[in-house]
Amino acid sequence: xxxxxxxxxxxxxxxxxxxxxxxxxxxxxxxxxxxxxxxxxxxxxxxxxxxxxxxxxxxxxxxxxxxxxxxxxxxxxxxxxxxxxxxxxxxxxxxxxxxxxxxxxxxxxxxxxxxxxxxxxxxxxxxxxxxxxxxxxxxxxxxxxxxxxxxxxxxxxxxxxxxxxxxxxxxxxxxxxxxxxxxxxxxxxxxxxxxxxxxxxxxxxxxxxxxxxxxxxxxxxxxxxxxxxxxxxxxxxxxxxxxxxxxxxxxxxxxxxxxxxxxxxxxxxxxxxxxxxxxxxxxxxxxxxxxxxxxxxxxxxxxxxxxxxxxxxxxxxxxxxxxxxxxxxxxxxxxxxxxxxxxxxxxxxxxxxxxxxxxxxxxxxxxxxxxxxxxxxxxxxxxxxxxxxxxxxxxxxxxxxxxxxxxxxxxxxxxxxxxxxxxxxxxxx
Numbered sequence: 001x002x003x004x005x006x007x008x009x010x011x012x013x014x015x016x017x018x019x020x021x022x023x024x025x026x027x028x029x030x031x032x033x034x035x036x037x038x039x040x041x042x043x044x045x046x047x048x049x050x051x052x053x054x055x056x057x058x059x060x061x062x063x064x065x066x067x068x069x070x071x072x073x074x075x076x077x078x079x080x081x082x083x084x085x086x087x088x089x090x091x092x093x094x095x096x097x098x099x100x101x102x103x104x105x106x107x108x109x110x111x112x113x114x115x116x117x118x119x120x121x122x123x124x125x126x127x128x129x130x131x132x133x134x135x136x137x138x139x140x141x142x143x144x145x146x147x148x149x150x151x152x153x154x155x156x157x158x159x160x161x162x163x164x165x166x167x168x169x170x171x172x173x174x175x176x177x178x179x180x181x182x183x184x185x186x187x188x189x190x191x192x193x194x195x196x197x198x199x200x201x202x203x204x205x206x207x208x209x210x211x212x213x214x215x216x217x218x219x220x221x222x223x224x225x226x227x228x229x230x231x232x233x234x235x236x237x238x239x240x241x242x243x244x245x246x247x248x249x250x251x252x253x254x255x256x257x258x259x260x261x262x263x264x265x266x267x268x269x270x271x272x273x274x275x276x277x278x279x280x281x282x283x284x285x286x287x288x289x290x291x292x293x294x295x296x297x298x299x300x301x302x303x304x305x306x307x308x309x310x311x312x313x314x315x316x317x318x319x320x321x322x323x324x325x326x327x328x329x330x331x332x333x334x335x336x337x338x339x340x341x342x343x344x345x346x347x348x349x350x351x352x353x354x355x356x357x358x359x360x361x362x363x364x365x366x367x368x369x370x371x372x373x374x375x376x377x378x379x380x381x382x383x384x385x386x387x388x389x390x391x392x393x394x395x396x397x398x399x400x401x402x403x404x405x406x407x408x409x410x411x412x413x414x415x416x417x418x419x420x421x422x423x424x425x426x427x428x429x
Contacts, residue, residue, distance in 0.1 A: 014130050014187055015121030016256070018152040018160035019101060019137065022169060024114035025054035027147050028093055029083050040064070040080040042073050045420025049270050049352070053085050053419045057169050057176035070420065085419050090114075093145060100140050104133060109256045117157050119256035134182045154185040158252035162194070162201060190250040195222030202247050204240065212236060224248040261361070265295050266307070268355025272421040274313045275351045285342055288356040289335035296334075296358060302327035304360030306337035310345055311353035320344065327362055334358065 021027070025043040030036045040059035044052040050070035062077035070082065094113035101108045104127070107119035120130045127133055134151035141149050152163030166183035169176050185193045199205055199218055212235055218224050224232070225248035232241030246252070267288040275281050285308070296303060304327045311317040320341040324333065338356045 266357030
C-alpha cells in the first residue's frame with residue numbers, strides 16, 4: 001500500500017528531511033579497507049568500457065565524478081585505487097541505514113540506496129526540532145555503520161534536497177573540506193536561500209533547458225522566478241514552464257510517499273567485447289530474462305510488458321517491447337518474449353550492451369489462474385529453483401540455454417555489474 005501525507009506544516013515549522021550518504025559506495029569500500037582512508041578511491045567498472053559509480057572526495061579533487069568513463073578517470077588520477085562495485089553489499093548496508101531512518105519515523109521515502117526523504121512534521125513535538133533530529137540521525141549512522149551522511153532540513157522536499165548540498169563536504173584544490181553535516185532552511189527564508197542559486201540548481205534544468213533560459217537572460221533562480229509563467233510556457237512548453245516557475249518560487253507540495261511501488265524491473269549489461277553471434281546473444285537474453293522473472297517472483301509482482309534494450313558498438317541504442325496477453329512472473333514467458341523481440345533486431349553490427357526489463361507491474365495476487373497445459377508444473381519447478389538459489393547461490397541452477405561455452409552458468413544476480421565489465425571478463429563470441 002502507498003501512503004502519502006499532504007500539505008505543509010500548519011505552524012510554519014520545517015518538517016522535511018533529505019538524508020544523503022556521503023560518497024556512499026566509495027565510503028563503504030574504505031570502511032572495508034581502512035588502509036585506503038585518505039586516498040583517492042574510485043568504484044565502478046574497472047575495464048575499458050566501465051563507468052564510475054562513485055568517487056571518494058579525495059578522488060573528486062582530480063575532477064573524477066560519477067558516470068564518467070573509467071578510462072578518463074584513470075587519466076585524471078593514475079594513482080587512484082580503482083575497485084569493482086559490489087552492489088549486493090551496498091544493498092545490505094543500505095537496508096541497515098534505512099532501518100535507522102524508519103526507526104525515527106515511518107514516513108520515509110527511499111530515492112535510491114543512499115538517499116531518502118523523511119516527513120518529520122508529526123514527530124517534532126514528541127522528538128524535538130527537526131534540526132536536532134537530523135543531527136541525531138547522523139550520529140547514529142556514524143556510530144552504527146561508521147559512515148557519514150548529510151542532511152537538509154526545510155519546509156518542503158525540494159528545499160530540503162537543495163539544503164543537503166550546503167551540508168555536504170566540499171572539494172577544494174587543496175583537498176576535501178568537511179561541511180556542517182546539517183543545513184536548515186528556516187521557514188520564511190526559502191526565497192532568500194533559493195533565488196541567488198544558479199538556475200541549474202532546479203530539477204529539470206539540464207544543458208538544453210539551460211541554453212534556452214540563457215537566451216531569455218536567465219542565470220539565477222531569481223531571474224527565472226521574475227519571468228511570467230506564460231513566457232516560460234512559450235519557451236519550454238506548458239508543463240515544464242509551469243513546473244519550473246513553481247519551483248523557482250519555492251512552491252513544492254509533493255508529499256513523502258511511503259512504499260512507492262516499483263515501476264519496472266530490469267537487468268542490463270555492457271560486454272567487454274561486442275557480441276555478434278545469435279547463440280551468444282540468445283544465451284545472454286535467456287540469462288537476464290530468467291533473473292528478471294526471479295526478481296518479479298521475489299517482489300510478488302507480475303509484468304504486463306517485456307522490454308528489450310540493445311546498444312550497438314557505435315552507441316546507437318534501441319528498445320523494443322511487447323505487451324503480453326496476461327501478466328506473468330514466469331521465466332518461460334519472460335524469456336520467450338525477450339528472445340522473440342531479439343529476432344526482430346539486426347545484431348550483425350555487434351552488440352555492446354543488452355538488457356531485458358519488465359514493466360506494467362501489478363501485484364501478483366491479481367493474476368488470473370492459468371489453465372494452460374503444464375503451467376502448474378512450470379510454476380512448481382521455478383519455485384524449487386528459487387529455493388535452491390536462495391540456499392546455494394544464484395548460479396547453482398538455471399536454464400540450460402543460458403550456458404555459453406567457456407563460461408558455464410552465471411546469473412546476473414551473482415555478478416551484476418551495472419557500471420560495465422572488468423577487462424578480465426571472458427565473454428566473447
